[in-house]
Amino acid sequence: MITILRPLVIRAITLFGVLLAVLALLVVSLGATGFSDNLLRAQVSEQLRGERTTYAQTIRDPAALEQTLTEREAELERFYGLDDAWYVRLPPQVFRVLTLDLGEARSLRTADGSNRISAIILERLPYTIFLLTTSSVIVAVVGLLVGARMATRVGSRADRALAYVAAITFAVPTWWLGILLIVVVSFQLDWLPAGGMYSVPPPTGRWDRTVDLAYHAILPILTMVPINIGPYVYSVRTMTVSTAQEPHVQLARAKGLPESQITRRHV
Incomplete structure (x- = not known):
């Protein structure tokens, strides 16, 4: 210990x-x-x-x-x-x-009316962690699956398209994509709320509050996932291709193991 x-x-x-x-x-x-x-x-x-x-x-x-x-x-x-x-x-x-004695905000307030910056940060911190964690898990899962798959198709059209997508998503500012999605998805199509974590007034039941929180979190997650998923998939693809050239992987291929088994167990 x-x-x-x-x-x-x-x-x-x-x-x-x-x-x-x-x-x-x-x-x-x-x-x-x-x-x-x-x-x-x-x-x-x-x-x-x-x-x-x-x-x-x-x-x-x-x-x-x-x-x-x-x-x-x-x-x-x-x-x-x-x-x-x-x-x-x-x-x-x-x-x-x-x-965290950062003074007082002029316009922002907490739910109980406090304008202390530390109170505002602490109130919003759990929601920030929730959004970042959820988007990171989605990016990691999709990135590992798609990146490992692309490593077996080096040089294909999908592989070349992935390089372009990774470069574009890496260059797109998060704030710009967020504003674009708010304008299109929230204001034009009226599919998702433009802000907030709960409806006004918020639901009272625990299950209803959970569903309402997930509903309000869709748009921020849709903003963060596309920005990060392209570079992550390409990084996984590159590392997988590099690892596939290691001696132990070549030995597994020489033994006649299926490529899918080599990818799962050795790469």
């Missing part, structure tokens, strides 16, 4: 160290170039523009209004740490990222 856990612990510590290093380098690069300061100041300016209208309804004197906005600007700069140098803000920023 110790021999199994030890490499896992070492890898976990290594990954955590790499994460810390990447976060530190990211914060340093953003701070040293002034990008983070400019981004925060733009956020302060935008927030002040929104608050100016609110203050103008209660403060009629222009001088008093400007004084209030100046004080509010200084307060926001202290809140975002703009009154300190970027290297002073480095440790707290890294700590906030590690603890």
